[in-house]
Amino acid sequence: MSSSSDSSSSSDTAPTTPISPTDSLSLSKRPLYTTSSVFLKTLSEAGVTHIFANWGNDHPAILEDLERQRSERGGKALLEIVTCPNEMVALSAAQGYAQVTGNPAAVIVHVDVGTQALAGAVHNVDKGNTPVIIFAGASPYTVSGELKGSKNEWPMWGQDAPDQPAIVRQFMRFTTQIMSGKAVAKTVMRAWQFATSAPRGPVYLWARRESVITAPLDVTKWPPIAPSGLSPTAVRTIVDALSTAQFPMIIALSYLRSVSVFLSISQYFSIPFSHPYLLGQTFDGTNPYLEEADVANGSRLRPDARVFVVDADPLKQQMGWSHIDAELICRADAHVALGQLVNAIRAADAEAVDDTKLQEGLRARGERLTSLHDHWIGQLVEAESRKSLPGQTPSVPCILGTLREAVKAQTVSHGENVLWLNEGISNCGLVWNHIRPERPGQMFMSGGSSLGWALGAATGARLGAQVAKKDYELITAIVGDGTYLFGVPSTAYWLSRRYDASPRYSMLGMHPDGLASKVSAQQLSVSFGPDMPDYASIAAAAGGAWGRRVERAEDIQSTLEEAVRVVVQEKRSAVVDFIIDQI
Structure with a gap:
């Protein structure tokens, strides 16, 4: 976004009047305030702290204003700039930042080509309901110097897309063009409101270089929509159902009503794995308890089951199809709704102090759920004890269980102050089961299905943790081989140093008895083996990482212990490449 010839004498805010032609101070020596000045200042005042950027010829005014800020503020700009040589890595980094802080980061990319290079990360921030503010410049619309910023480089003709925001519009909560510098602050704040209001998600702003000057804005008058709760009728109905049910189940207030919890395609931590009423989790849609559940959220239930859906976006408006047969479908914030239900249950219990039948029923329900939970955890522990598969390659449960214990042993918090990023894809369910997080915010997935x-x-996440004052001792990403390469490791590990999976499972899910189920992954052309890349060396070359490949079960523990030591003590990345049986 570049400027007109107007400028101002104010040192830290955008001007309200242009410079007088009789001003004795030379324009060449006066700081130039532009649309970019207000754009960046508005982002900062809204609470954005980091911009993940891949610069192009549409950004000279932003770069100029950043330098102005540094010159006026003792070398520090209003926002931290994280240079990202790859746009998908930039948006993935912004997503990790937002997942840790709960607040949006900004991503700046170059015209239509930079927008396209955001790639599958756009899907992830959409499906993961992650607030991110994406800004892209656009090719100038003047060609002969009619306005400052006219086309002056050969790529600008080819990069002038007829409908640039259409590249990402269906994944955004809001898209708009900054038409005039006089409205840039209001445009930014409207986008911020969409990004931070339920259902939260990405927004896309774009502007051509020929923008003009504007005035400041009070950002406190642009709050996100306040989270909503359940209606009184819905609260009463759900509480009554939970009190009288034989086997109620939450899929995604367990103690108060002895409610079982079964996780389905978990993307975020929602309950400690040690919780006595957690009965398991699934990534293939199966739930062994659904046929028994008589109050639940799900499908294929017993005919008399009562189903209640509570969701900030229950109709899933960004999806082509989504439906659950239900008695009640409630649009409400989960945190607010659960608070309402807890308060209602406590009020009901206070009125029914002598209800022996209710209390005995809840106690018996709780004892049964605890028994089912302990049996499930016992199966997981047994799986971890089997170190190798028939081919003598390490077993995934053993790898993950050993990693969990190595992290506990070498961190001061005994693993509690550790962040896990789960992109195991084919093995992501095993990652949840064998890492078994215990604290909120300990494990994230992308929320979508685009790899990388x-x-x-x-x-x-590391940068976001600094802002949110969450001083993680360790951040561990668990990925498959395809996921690793899709993540552009050369860029990712360069970024890490500078700024301090196979699809065959999907195929088998569709055709478990088909011809392809009888042949190897290599024959199907979905495997990178046996001549797979040296993943550790990629990270070492790009970011000075430590790395090692493990092919024998007996090397699991010593290698993981050394990897954790390198990260915790030497403060550099470590990559451990485990060879497991081909899927």
Whole structure:
């Protein structure tokens, strides 16, 4: 976004009047305030702290204003700039930042080509409901110097897309063009409101170089929509159902009503794995308890089951199809709704102090759920004890269980102050089961299905942790081989140093008895083996990482212990490449 010839004498805010032609101070020596000045200042005042950027010829005014800020503020700009040589890594890093802080980061990319290079990360921030503000410049619309910023380089003709925001519009909560510098602050804040209001997600702003000057804005008058709760009728109905049910189940207030919890395609931490009423989790849609559940959220239930859906976006407006047969479908913030239900249950219990039948029923329900939970955890522990598969390659449960214990042993918090990024894809369910997080915010997934999120997200999460004052002792990304390469490791590990999976499972899910189920992954052309890349060396070359490949079960523990030591003590990245049986 570049400027007109107007400028101002104010040192830290955008001007309200242009410079007088009789001003004795030379314009060449006066700081130049532009649309970019207000754009960056508005982002900062809204709470954005980091911009993950891949610069292009549409950004000279932004770069100029950043330098103005540094010159006026003792060398420090309003926002931290994280240079990202790859746009998908930039957006993945911004997603990791937002997942840790809960607040949007900004991403700046170059015209239509930079927008396209955001790639599958756009899907992830959409499906993961992650607030991110994306800004792209656009090719100038004047060609002969009619306005400052006219086309002056040969790529600008080819980069002038007829409908640039259409590249990402269907994944955004809001898209708009900054038409005039006089409205840039209001445009930014409207986008911020969409990004931070439920259902949260990405927004896309774009502007051509010929923008003009504007005035400041009070950003406190642009709050996000306040989270909503359940209606009184919905609260009463759900509480009554939970009190009288034989086997109620939450899929995604367990103690108060002895409610079982079964996780389905978990993307974020929602309950400690040690919780006695957690009965398991699934990534293939199966739930062994659904046929028994008589109050639940899900499908294929017993005919008399009562189903209640509570969601900030229950109709899933960004999806082509989504439906659950239900008695009640409630648009409400989960945190607010659960608070309402807890308060209602406590009020009901206070009125029914002598209800022996209710209390005995809840106690019996709780004892049964605890028994089911302990049996499930016992199966997981047993799987971890089997170190190798028939081919003598390490077993995934053993690898993950050993990693969990190595992290506990070498961190001061005994693993509690550790962030796990799960992009195991084919093995992501095993990652949840065998890492078994215990604290909120300990494990994230991308929220979507586009591969390549974890490596960039790890750097973004680290930067976000500094802002949110979450001083993680360790950040661990667990990925498959395809995921690793999709994450552009050369860029991701360069970024990390500078700023301090196979699809065959999907195929088998569709055709478990088909011809392809009888042949190897290599024959199907979905495997990178046996001549797979040296993943550790990629990270070492790009970012000075420590790396090692493990092919024998007996090397699991010593290698993981050394990897954790390198990260915790030497403060550099470590990559451990485990060879497991081909899927």
